[in-house]
Amino acid sequence: MIDLSGMFNALVASPMIIPAAFAGIAWGILGGALPGISPSITMALLLPFTYGADPTAAVVLLASTYLGAEYGGSIPAILIRTPGTNSAAATVIDGYAMKEQGKAGEALGISLYSTLLGSIFGVALLITLTQPLANVALAFQPTSYVGLGVLGLSVIASLAGESLIKGMMAGFIGLMIATVGTDPVTGNNRFTFDDPELLSGIPPILVMVGIYAVAELFEQASHPGWQQTNTADASIKMPDALMRARLRVSQIIGAIIGFIEGLTPGGGGTIAAFLSYNEARRWSKTPEEFGHGSPEGIAAPEAANGSVSATALIPMMGLGIPGSNSAAVLLGGFLIHGMTPGPMLFTKHYDVVMGLYAGKVISLFALLIVAYLILRPCIWLVNRPKHYLMAFIFALVLSGVYAIHNSLFHVGIALAFGVIGYAMKYFRIPTLPMVLGVVLGFMVESNYRRALVLSDGDHMTFTEDPIAATLLALAGAFILISLFRHFRDSAKAQEEKTAA
Amino acid sequence: MNRDFVAGFLGLLLAMGYYAMAAKIQSSQLADDVGPGGLPKIYGIALASFSILLMVRARLGVVQAEGKQRPVAKEIFSAKRSMGILVIGIGYILAVPYLGYPLSIAVVIAVATLYNGGQISLRLAGIAALGAFGLWFVFVFLLHIGQPAGIWPDLIEGMRR
Numbered sequence: 001m002i003d004l005s006g007m008f009n010a011l012v013a014s015p016m017i018i019p020a021a022f023a024g025i026a027w028g029i030l031g032g033a034l035p036g037i038s039p040s041i042t043m044a045l046l047l048p049f050t051y052g053a054d055p056t057a058a059v060v061l062l063a064s065t066y067l068g069a070e071y072g073g074s075i076p077a078i079l080i081r082t083p084g085t086n087s088a089a090a091t092v093i094d095g096y097a098m099k100e101q102g103k104a105g106e107a108l109g110i111s112l113y114s115t116l117l118g119s120i121f122g123v124a125l126l127i128t129l130t131q132p133l134a135n136v137a138l139a140f141q142p143t144s145y146v147g148l149g150v151l152g153l154s155v156i157a158s159l160a161g162e163s164l165i166k167g168m169m170a171g172f173i174g175l176m177i178a179t180v181g182t183d184p185v186t187g188n189n190r191f192t193f194d195d196p197e198l199l200s201g202i203p204p205i206l207v208m209v210g211i212y213a214v215a216e217l218f219e220q221a222s223h224p225g226w227q228q229t230n231t232a233d234a235s236i237k238m239p240d241a242l243m244r245a246r247l248r249v250s251q252i253i254g255a256i257i258g259f260i261e262g263l264t265p266g267g268g269g270t271i272a273a274f275l276s277y278n279e280a281r282r283w284s285k286t287p288e289e290f291g292h293g294s295p296e297g298i299a300a301p302e303a304a305n306g307s308v309s310a311t312a313l314i315p316m317m318g319l320g321i322p323g324s325n326s327a328a329v330l331l332g333g334f335l336i337h338g339m340t341p342g343p344m345l346f347t348k349h350y351d352v353v354m355g356l357y358a359g360k361v362i363s364l365f366a367l368l369i370v371a372y373l374i375l376r377p378c379i380w381l382v383n384r385p386k387h388y389l390m391a392f393i394f395a396l397v398l399s400g401v402y403a404i405h406n407s408l409f410h411v412g413i414a415l416a417f418g419v420i421g422y423a424m425k426y427f428r429i430p431t432l433p434m435v436l437g438v439v440l441g442f443m444v445e446s447n448y449r450r451a452l453v454l455s456d457g458d459h460m461t462f463t464e465d466p467i468a469a470t471l472l473a474l475a476g477a478f479i480l481i482s483l484f485r486h487f488r489d490s491a492k493a494q495e496e497k498t499a500a
Numbered sequence: 501m502n503r504d505f506v507a508g509f510l511g512l513l514l515a516m517g518y519y520a521m522a523a524k525i526q527s528s529q530l531a532d533d534v535g536p537g538g539l540p541k542i543y544g545i546a547l548a549s550f551s552i553l554l555m556v557r558a559r560l561g562v563v564q565a566e567g568k569q570r571p572v573a574k575e576i577f578s579a580k581r582s583m584g585i586l587v588i589g590i591g592y593i594l595a596v597p598y599l600g601y602p603l604s605i606a607v608v609i610a611v612a613t614l615y616n617g618g619q620i621s622l623r624l625a626g627i628a629a630l631g632a633f634g635l636w637f638v639f640v641f642l643l644h645i646g647q648p649a650g651i652w653p654d655l656i657e658g659m660r661r
Binding site: 049052163165166168169172173175176179183185186187188190191214217218219220221222385386387388390391392394395396398399402403406408411412415418419422426427428429445448449452453457 | 507526527539575581584592596605614616643
């Protein structure tokens with residue numbers, strides 16, 4: 001049952017939710033429109049600003065930024081053939097073709113309309129599906145949390161991308177980072193090098209800003225500037241009734257695939273967008289138009305992106321397991337306000353959850369309004385020289401990280417994680433498993449040891465708790481399936497090499 | 501020696517260093533069966549194991565289903581360019597306690613712009629000053645978040661005396 005009065009009460013209690021939703025959408029569109037600045041980076045840049053804000057407004061700001069960035073990525077994809085975000089790459093194909101046919105306004109309109117419909121679908125599912133998890137919360141014991149943490153860490157297997165070994169390495173490095181600071185049971189100092197600034201550990205926010213934002217700025221230093229658009233006077237033209245009817249099937253396909261990928265760890269917008277594009281072409285009455293300016297070729301991936309921006313929050317909020325970079329940054333937003341996403345979130349911070357739901361609904365209206373208002377500034381921004389933009393973003397990162405704890409030491413840590421993130425990119429080691437390790441490490445260790453203290457060191461306690469046993473079994477199944485897929489893909493690649 | 505082998509080697513070094521430190525963690529009388537060093541040791545061993553696996557796989561030339569890799573020369577160029585940004589960041593950390601936030605951040609904007617391909621001009625100076633003022637306005641004036649003041653308050657105080 002949807003608690004509408006809870007959402008309304010949260011809105012009354014935290015009226016800042018409304019400006020936060022609008023600001024998040026605006027910031028997200030601007031960030032998403034800048035090529036190379038992904039939704040997670042756009043959100044990571046905002047994290048320091050949320051530190052002193054009202055917790056509900058802060059998470060609404062971040063969640064709205066996610067949606068705004070998913071739409072913003074399609075603007076340069078359509079206008080300059082450069083996707084602002086990875087998930088907008090599929091939009092380039094038909095979006096730019098439509099622009100070349102003089103239909104840039106129509107393409108932008110289809111993109112906005114489809115993102116909006118996908119988001120409405122996603123938000124409805126977010127509100128409906130996350131709520132039942134609250135009922136499980138009361139039954140959770142330390143052993144259950146260990147099971148949940150292990151399940152989260154088993155996600156590493158599916159997030160590892162091309163190499164399971166590298167994914168596991170990244171995950172363990174994340175777990176190692178989580179051990180820095182005061183021991184959760186005995187209070188001993190670990191890996192602090194006698195530095196008082198490390199006693200409370202390395203805040204996950206610094207890891208995220210470092211490996212997402214700083215590492216990308218390092219990467220961008222060697223990239224040439226992007227193309228500029230000659231469509232400075234473009235305006236959004238929403239599809240008419242005939243066009244809306246034509247887009248319906250592709251939007252439904254996009255929204256459903258976006259929902260599935262949002263729930264799947266490691267899925268995310270990019271996979272959803274390309275899968276939707278292919279499926280929309282398969283189900284289209286005019287598949288031959290795909291690649292030559294088909295409106296459905298824009299509608300499907302954009303509906304998927306909109307859907308993912310909401311449904312990716314379901315495992316993050318319900319289980320505390322972020323399945324994508326953007327969800328991980330949003331999780332960071334919860335953490336810096338002392339809220340741990342997961343089953344207890346609904347019990348301890350029900351008002352914040354309701355506020356987030358209300359904010360997500362408001363952000364749908366905000367998207368429709370802000371997208372019109374911000375298009376011109378967006379085009380202006382994309383047409384600015386890249387060196388100014390990158391320099392300003394770097395200055396923003398340095399200022400923002402300092403602002404979190406008024407610590408230059410933390411600025412140094414963020415830069416260090418920038419180097420680590422850059423090196424991981426070079427060695428093709430996925431970064432998300434590391435973030436997962438950092439986020440889940442403390443929860444796993446503290447509850448694991450607490451559970452053993454309560455059971456006099458008997459490990460069978462994890463099988464006696466039905467929730468823990470189920471979660472551990474799920475984790476085992478997850479790892480086995482991922483291993484099977486990994487070995488199958490490796491064998492296929494080896495065969496192709498031999499054949500070649 | 502390919503990239504995976506180097507990654508495995510670096511991972512192994514990290515694991516060994518981390519394990520050595522974990523082994524030195526003192527256990528207190530409050531310690532549980534696992535102790536403060538228990539899980540860190542396991543993490544160290546696990547990272548070492550996966551690093552060795554990666555090295556072995558790299559030596560055996562096992563093929564993965566992976567995308568295109570950039571040429572090494574391009575990677576080296578990219579790494580060198582990135583180091584420049586890092587140096588600017590470190591320079592900021594060293595300078596800001598003395599120069600103060602507004603001046604330091606203006607210098608960061610100017611230097612980073614030049615480094616990313618901009619040219620020395622009055623426009624650049626104006627944008628750096630405007631950018632620094634904008635950031636100062638947002639952080640210090642609007643959000644009331646203190647930023648380093650530098651030596652200026654002491655200097656002005658000294659001059660007044």
